[in-house]
Amino acid sequence: MSTINIKRVKTTDIELKDRLVSIQRVAKVTKGGRTFSFSAIVVVGDENGVVGFGLGKAKEVTEAIAKGVDDAKKNLVKVPILNGTVPHEQIGKFSGGFVLIKPAAVGTGVIAGGAMRAVLESAGVHNVLAKSKGSSNPHNVVKATVDALTKMRDAYTVAQTRGIDLNKVFNG
Numbered sequence: 001m002s003t004i005n006i007k008r009v010k011t012t013d014i015e016l017k018d019r020l021v022s023i024q025r026v027a028k029v030t031k032g033g034r035t036f037s038f039s040a041i042v043v044v045g046d047e048n049g050v051v052g053f054g055l056g057k058a059k060e061v062t063e064a065i066a067k068g069v070d071d072a073k074k075n076l077v078k079v080p081i082l083n084g085t086v087p088h089e090q091i092g093k094f095s096g097g098f099v100l101i102k103p104a105a106v107g108t109g110v111i112a113g114g115a116m117r118a119v120l121e122s123a124g125v126h127n128v129l130a131k132s133k134g135s136s137n138p139h140n141v142v143k144a145t146v147d148a149l150t151k152m153r154d155a156y157t158v159a160q161t162r163g164i165d166l167n168k169v170f171n172g
Helices: 061-074 114-123 138-151 155-162 166-171
Strands: 017-030 033-045 050-058 090-094 097-103 128-134
Touching (some): 017 138, 033 138, 050 061, 114 128, 155 166
Antiparallel strands (some): 017 033
C-alpha cells in the first residue's frame, strides 16, 4: 500500500470549473499601521474525475482568487469514480485534518461539510457519505480530502497491480 499512484493531469483541453472554498483577511502590523492582504483556497475540477486545489495570496481578493486558480491547475490529480460514487471506503489525513469517505447508493447526494463538499463535487462525485474529523481548518480538510481521493483504487487497477483477472478480484 505504500506505493500509491498519483495520476497527474495536464490542464490542456480540459474544461475546469473553479470553486472558492475559503477566503481569509490577514493583517500584518507595521509601525505605520495594519497592512491587510487576502488568502484564498480554491478547488478546480472537471466534474469527471479530475480535481486540484490551490492557495493564492494577494493584496486584493480577486487577485488572490486568480492566483489560487492558477496554483490549483498545477496540482491536478485523476481520481476513480464508479457510478457517481467512490469505489470504496477511505480515510485521508493531512496534519490535524482527518476525513472519512464512504460510497453511497444512487440518490443519496453529497453528504459532506463545506470544504469537503467543494472538493467532492469538483471531482464529479454525486453520491457519497463523508465525515470530517479533527481539524476544521479548510486548508487541512481540503488536503486530507484530496489525500483520501488519491488513495482510491478501482477494481481494474487492483487487478492490474496484482497481476490477476478482474473476476478474481471480486470472487477471490
